[in-house]
Amino acid sequence: MKIGELAGACSVSSQTIRYYERRGLLALAKRDPNGYRSYDERAIERVRFIQRAQASGLTLAEIAGIIQVRADGSAPCAHVDGLLRSKLTEVDSRLRELRELRCELIELLERSATLDPADCGTDEICHILSA
Numbered sequence: 001m002k003i004g005e006l007a008g009a010c011s012v013s014s015q016t017i018r019y020y021e022r023r024g025l026l027a028l029a030k031r032d033p034n035g036y037r038s039y040d041e042r043a044i045e046r047v048r049f050i051q052r053a054q055a056s057g058l059t060l061a062e063i064a065g066i067i068q069v070r071a072d073g074s075a076p077c078a079h080v081d082g083l084l085r086s087k088l089t090e091v092d093s094r095l096r097e098l099r100e101l102r103c104e105l106i107e108l109l110e111r112s113a114t115l116d117p118a119d120c121g122t123d124e125i126c127h128i129l130s131a
Helices: 003-010 014-023 041-055 060-071 077-114
Strands: none
Touching: 003 014, 003 041, 014 041, 041 060, 060 077
């Protein structure tokens, strides 16, 4: 299949396919005599793998690492498990930060409801956010 067909089958742009090739995430395509790239069904599987990995929060560099472990002849399961555990830790940390931010915003909004804009002094930018 041609690059446009591969891109269409995976709902990405042709530029994305070329980028994956440059990054080593996708094997370089064979070239037809006319110079057009030619892909087989394995390319669809690879692009979909990349998409699933990205949807799981993995970066392209991390995905490249997984692909390299496989290319070196090892099953990357333990490597992937470690990456996913690390991502989960990051997500949990971010969720804690977001919960704290939510509480802060609620407090500020409650404060805002009790303040009169006419009382905002000229020496303050906004008394809602002032200490």
